[in-house]
Amino acid sequence: xxxxxxxxxxxxxxxxxxxxxxxxxxxxxxxxxxxxxxxxxxxxxxxxxxxxxxxxxxxxxxxxxxxxxxxxxxxxxxxxxxxxxxxxxxxxxxxxxxxxxxxxxxxxxxxxxxxxxxxxxxxxxxxxxxxxxxxxxxxxxxxxxxxxxxxxxxxxxxxxxxxxxxxxxxxxxxxxxxxxxxxxxxxxxxxxxxxxxxxxxx
Amino acid sequence: xxxxxxxxxxxxxxxxxxxxxxxxxxxxxxxxxxxxxxxxxxxxxxxxxxxxxxxxxxxxxxxxxxxxxxxxxxxxxxxxxxxxxxxxxxxxxxxxxxxxxxxxxxxxxxxxxxxxxxxxxxxxxxxxxxxxxxxxxxxxxxxxxxxxxxxxxxxxxxxxxxxxxxxxxxxxxxxxxxxxxxx
Numbered sequence: 001x002x003x004x005x006x007x008x009x010x011x012x013x014x015x016x017x018x019x020x021x022x023x024x025x026x027x028x029x030x031x032x033x034x035x036x037x038x039x040x041x042x043x044x045x046x047x048x049x050x051x052x053x054x055x056x057x058x059x060x061x062x063x064x065x066x067x068x069x070x071x072x073x074x075x076x077x078x079x080x081x082x083x084x085x086x087x088x089x090x091x092x093x094x095x096x097x098x099x100x101x102x103x104x105x106x107x108x109x110x111x112x113x114x115x116x117x118x119x120x121x122x123x124x125x126x127x128x129x130x131x132x133x134x135x136x137x138x139x140x141x142x143x144x145x146x147x148x149x150x151x152x153x154x155x156x157x158x159x160x161x162x163x164x165x166x167x168x169x170x171x172x173x174x175x176x177x178x179x180x181x182x183x184x185x186x187x188x189x190x191x192x193x194x195x196x197x198x199x200x201x202x
Numbered sequence: 203x204x205x206x207x208x209x210x211x212x213x214x215x216x217x218x219x220x221x222x223x224x225x226x227x228x229x230x231x232x233x234x235x236x237x238x239x240x241x242x243x244x245x246x247x248x249x250x251x252x253x254x255x256x257x258x259x260x261x262x263x264x265x266x267x268x269x270x271x272x273x274x275x276x277x278x279x280x281x282x283x284x285x286x287x288x289x290x291x292x293x294x295x296x297x298x299x300x301x302x303x304x305x306x307x308x309x310x311x312x313x314x315x316x317x318x319x320x321x322x323x324x325x326x327x328x329x330x331x332x333x334x335x336x337x338x339x340x341x342x343x344x345x346x347x348x349x350x351x352x353x354x355x356x357x358x359x360x361x362x363x364x365x366x367x368x369x370x371x372x373x374x375x376x377x378x379x380x381x382x383x384x385x
Contacts, residue, residue, distance in 0.1 A: 038269045042373040045270050046334070047362065055366045068307075070326040073333060075306055076230045077299025078272035085300055086307040097304055108269020109276055113288060115267050116260070116277045123259065127381040132266045134380025136344055137351045138372045139265065141358025144338035148363060151331050157324050164328040171332025176339040182231055186329065194325030201321055 022058040027092050027099040033057060034084055034103030042135055045080040045104070047142035050149060053087065060087065062153040069150075074186055080104065158200050159193070167193045211251075211283040216290050219282065223275065223294030228302070234272040234295055235261075241278065251282040272296070350385040 024030040037052040038045055046069075053060045060068065068090075072082035081101060088100030122128050154164040170189055174180045211219065222244055226237040238261065245251050252260075260281055264274030272295065279291030313319045345351035358372050379385045 040268065040368050040370045041270070042266060042268050042370065044265070047369050051366055051369070066327050066330060067323045070323060070330045071307060071310060072303070073330055074231065074326065075299065075303045076228050077296070077303055078230070078233050078270050080270045081272060081296070081300065082303040082307075085303050089304060089307055090311065094304065101300065104270060105273070108267065109273055109292070112264050112267040112269060112273045112277060113280055113285075115263055116280050119259065119263055126383070130380035130383050130385075131377045132262060132380065133344065133351070134354065134376035134378070134385050135266050135373055136341065136376075137354040137380075137385065138358045138369075138376030140338050140341035140345065141355040142362055142369050142372065143334060143341060144355070145359045145362035147331055147334035147338060148359070150334065154328060154331065157327055158320075159324055159328065164331075167325075167328035168332035168335070171329045172335045172339070175333060176336035182236060182333075186231065186326075190326055190329055193329060194321050197325035198317060198321035201317055201324065 024057070024059060024091050024096075027088075027095050030088055030091065030096055031099040031103040034088075034100045035107055036103075038104045038108050041080075041108075042139065044139055044143060046083075047146040049080060049083060050146050059091070062150065063156055066150055066153045074190070157197075159197055160200075163196065211287065215249075216283060216286060219279065219287065220290040220294045223279075223291045224298055227295045227298040230295065230299060234275055238274075241275075245278060245282060252278070256281050348385070350379075354379065354385055 024033065033052060037048045040048045040052075050065060054062055054065050068083055068086045069079065072079045072086060075082050081104060084100040084104045085097045088096035088098070090096070092099065151168070154161060154168070157164050159167070167189065171185060174185045174189065175182065223241075226234075226240060229240075230237045242254070242257050246254050246257055257278065260277040261274045264277050265271055267273065273292075275295045276288040276292040279287035279289070281287075283290070310319055310322075342352070342355055345355055354376055358376070361367075361372055362369060376385075
């Protein structure tokens with residue numbers, strides 16, 4: 001007897017999840033969750049990604065999220081897209097990476113192109129520019145809140161809290177106030193922080 | 203602009219558009235937005251395919267729309283050369299970096315328990331938090347000096363820290379407050 005067709009999903013088998021951990025059951029679920037979080041992400045997806053992946057689905061712990069985000073940020077490419085790739089790949093290999101990235105980008109791409117095509121017609125309305133301004137302020141608040149939430153993950157960091165606050169604070173000053181290029185900060189301060197961590201862990 | 207044609211650029215121009223964004227992809231540490239100044243130089247000053255105002259509007263539009271901010275690259279491509287232009291810029295900016303990210307993530311996952319990778323993660327974690335705060339700070343630029351907008355920023359921070367509700371509700375509040383001219 002031929003093997004019965006599966007339920008039409010993209011996925012054959014889910015890999016075993018680490019004991020006591022929650023994991024996506026299929027690449028389709030991965031796609032749907034990333035699609036859901038992308039569609040809630042006005043002015044940036046990171047805040048929603050933290051809520052969906054850590055607080056709602058529990059697929060990543062706060063520490064794992066920070067670790068994946070650290071890697072996503074030092075690599076070239078959009079941080080949240082790298083985060084989707086890393087998360088998807090962790091659960092289902094390259095098929096998971098494709099599913100997560102597609103979930104993140106497909107529908108939002110269609111929406112933004114439709115908006116771009118329509119924008120020329122209502123760009124001059126004050127209500128439209130006002131709405132953009134209000135959404136921009138909320139987007140800023142969401143990113144700040146995400147940073148404050150994730151800062152709790154530093155409690156488990158081998159550097160210890162005082163050093164973490166020093167490195168985090170210096171990064172903030174270098175990027176936000178001095179407006180130094182990111183590459184300098186990551187290569188300079190990052191190298192010092194990594195060396196310190198290496199020395200402490202040894 | 204011609205709206206019917208699939209693209210207003212010749213094949214060679216389209217290829218050079220794609221190639222330029224492929225190059226930028228590997229330079230886009232910190233996100234595609236960090237290479238925006240170079241995109242502007244290429245598209246507006248050198249090639250004169252779009253205007254400065256079109257460039258700025260493309261970025262603002264993609265930021266307001268749901269989804270990753272990198273989609274502003276697709277809007278730029280769309281404004282340069284329609285659907286094919288959008289494909290050229292978006293695939294160009296994504297392909298090299300996604301390939302590298304996947305490879306690096308696997309390399310890191312295999313060595314997660316080694317001292318080097320543990321030091322790498324632990325050392326970069328505080329920088330990641332600092333970077334996030336810096337991003338939030340930069341995004342508040344338009345709100346400086348406008349107490350209503352700053353109040354909206356603070357309200358968003360407080361609400362988000364105290365609840366796990368979808369941020370879409372706060373975005374809706376911001377949108378309405380802006381549309382009615384309250385902020």
